[in-house]
Amino acid sequence: MLPAKHSAHDFKKLMERWQAVSKHARLAGVPLGDANGLPVWGLETKSAADGESAIYLSAGVHGDEAAGPWALIEWAESNLPRLKTEPFLLVPCFNPVGFTHNTRVDGEGLDMNRRFHSRKARHMTLWTQWLKARYIRLGVCLHEDYDALGCYVYELTASISRADRALKETEMIIPRDPRRTIEGMAAKRGVIQRERIPKGIKGPEALVLTKLGCESTLTFETPSELALGLRVAAQKRFLEAVCGV
Ligand SMILES: [Zn+2]
Numbered sequence: 460m461l462p463a464k465h466s467a468h469d470f471k472k473l474m475e476r477w478q479a480v481s482k483h484a485r486l487a488g489v490p491l492g493d494a495n496g497l498p499v500w501g502l503e504t505k506s507a508a509d510g511e512s513a514i515y516l517s518a519g520v521h522g523d524e525a526a527g528p529w530a531l532i533e534w535a536e537s538n539l540p541r542l543k544t545e546p547f548l549l550v551p552c553f554n555p556v557g558f559t560h561n562t563r564v565d566g567e568g569l570d571m572n573r574r575f576h577s578r579k580a581r582h583m584t585l586w587t588q589w590l591k592a593r594y595i596r597l598g599v600c601l602h603e604d605y606d607a608l609g610c611y612v613y614e615l616t617a618s619i620s621r622a623d624r625a626l627k628e629t630e631m632i633i634p635r636d637p638r639r640t641i642e643g644m645a646a647k648r649g650v651i652q653r654e655r656i657p658k659g660i661k662g663p664e665a666l667v668l669t670k671l672g673c674e675s676t677l678t679f680e681t682p683s684e685l686a687l688g689l690r691v692a693a694q695k696r697f698l699e700a701v702c703g704v
Pocket of ligand 1: 520521524601602603
């Protein structure tokens with residue numbers, strides 16, 4: 460169920476729902492530090508912890524992008540049988556301070572998505588230690604964009620491309636972003652495609668996941684000016700498309 464409008468940034472409510480999912484699906488919690496007293500958690504299924512090739516899903520790196528965290532919990536609540544048996548690694552809300560205050564940055568005023576490579580950032584050190592000991596075949600990072608004119612995906616893969624097929628599903632809810640240049644990069648029907656890590660860029664989560672050995676990463680963006688319900692529906696549909704229903 461979607462959060463009421465006033466509770467779109469209710470971290471406590473979000474975590475209560477994750478506690479219920481974790482209990483049902485027997486997910487293990489991986490502490491990734493805390494921020495201003497609010498905990499950052501990773502969650503993993505048993506098969507992922509045992510070293511099976513996993514799908515990694517994360518949301519809430521930017522606190523003012525509320526659709527990702529709500530879509531991820533909705534997807535998890537709809538996929539309890541899969542979470543009990545299949546390999547998944549999850550970060551429900553990477554930036555609880557930003558989420559609570561509806562701001563892009565974290566409690567230190569920094570953009571977390573420029574710091575995933577940092578060895579000075581405690582969350583990132585713990586996150587890297589965790590994921591270095593796991594095998595990830597697909598990483599999905601959920602984001603939103605204030606300037607977007609529709610949904611788009613930044614896809615980094617040298618193997619299977621999933622982005623276009625997933626956008627065929629989400630365009631029934633929110634159309635694709637028609638721009639040919641997005642964030643300074645060439646885009647085609649809402650897909651920005653890269654086979655290799657671009658030179659000179661270090662910090663984004665998707666790039667660091669690739670460096671940690673993840674075969675493919677998808678960064679999905681919904682237009683944050685649209686209604687929250689539509690954005691959550693599009694993000695959930697995207698997860699269903701790329702993870703398989
Ligand atoms: Zn973002």
